[in-house]
C-alpha cells in the first residue's frame with residue numbers, strides 16, 4: 001500500500017467503497033486471525049483496519065464507543081459487573097470506566113495483536129486498560145461465555161467486527177443463548193448490529209433469534225459513524241426476564257456519570273440523554289422488519 005488512498009472494499013457492501021487519504025502506514029501485521037493495519041489518515045486521525053475493513057478512527061470512534069456502552073449501562077440502575085466481548089482497542093473500556101457503580105470489568109478479545117496495537121499507543125485508547133477494575137482475557141468470546149457461571153453479569157457489550165472472519169460466531173444463536181445465561185435477571189446486552197441501509201437481512205435474523213432468547217425487551221438503536229459503510233451502524237439492546245428495562249428512557253442519566261468521571265479523561269463527545277432516546281427511532285423500512293408483531 002503506497003501513501004495515497006485507502007478504499008474499504010468488502011463483499012459485505014458490494015458496489016461501494018468508502019475511501020480515506022493515507023498519510024503514513026504506522027503498523028502492518030498478520031495475526032493468527034486477521035491482517036492488522038494502523039495508518040495515519042489525512043483527516044480522521046489514526047485508523048485501525050482489520051482484513052481491509054475500517055474498525056475505528058480517532059475522529060469518529062466516540063460515536064460508536066459511547067453509544068455501544070452508554071445505551072445499555074444508562075438503562076439499568078446500578079451496573080456492577082460488566083463483560084466486554086471484542087473491543088480489544090480499549091475504547092469501550094474507557095467508556096465503561098466512567099460508571100462509578102461498576103466494580104469489575106472482564107474483557108475477552110480473541111486477537112492479542114489488536115490489544116498490542118492499542119497498547120503501542122498507536123491508538124491512544126490505552127487509558128481503558130489502566131483501570132484496576134479491568135481483567136483482560138485473550139481468547140474466544142464464545143468459549144469464555146460458555147464457561148461463565150449463570151447470572152454472572154449485569155451487562156454484556158459485544159463490540160465485534162463484522163460477521164465475516166473471527167467475529168462470525170458472535171452473530172449466531174448459540175452465542176446469544178450463552179449471553180442470556182451469563183446475564184442476571186433484568187441484565188442487558190448490547191451488540192454491534194450492522195447497518196439498516198446494508199444489512200436488513202442480518203438484522204432480521206438477529207432480531208428473530210433475540211426475541212426467542214431474551215424474554216425482557218428487544219430493541220434496535222442506531223447512530224452515525226461517518227467512516228463505517230453507509231455512515232451508520234446499529235446496536236441490538238436486549239434484556240433478560242426479570243426487572244423491567246426500558247431502553248428508550250435512560251434511568252441512569254449521563255449527567256450523573258458526567259460529574260463522576262472528571263478524572264477518567266476526555267468528557268463525552270457524542271452521547272447525551274436526548275440522543276439516547278432518539279437512537280431508537282427507526283425509518284419505516286426498518287421499523288417494519290424490526291418491530292414486526
Ligand SMILES: NCCCCCc1nc2ccccc2[nH]1
Nearest residue numbers: 055087088089159160161162228
Ligand atoms: N463495518 C463495521 C465494523 C464495526 C467495527 C466495530 C469494532 N470494534 C472493535 C474493537 C476492537 C477491534 C475491532 C473492532 N471493530
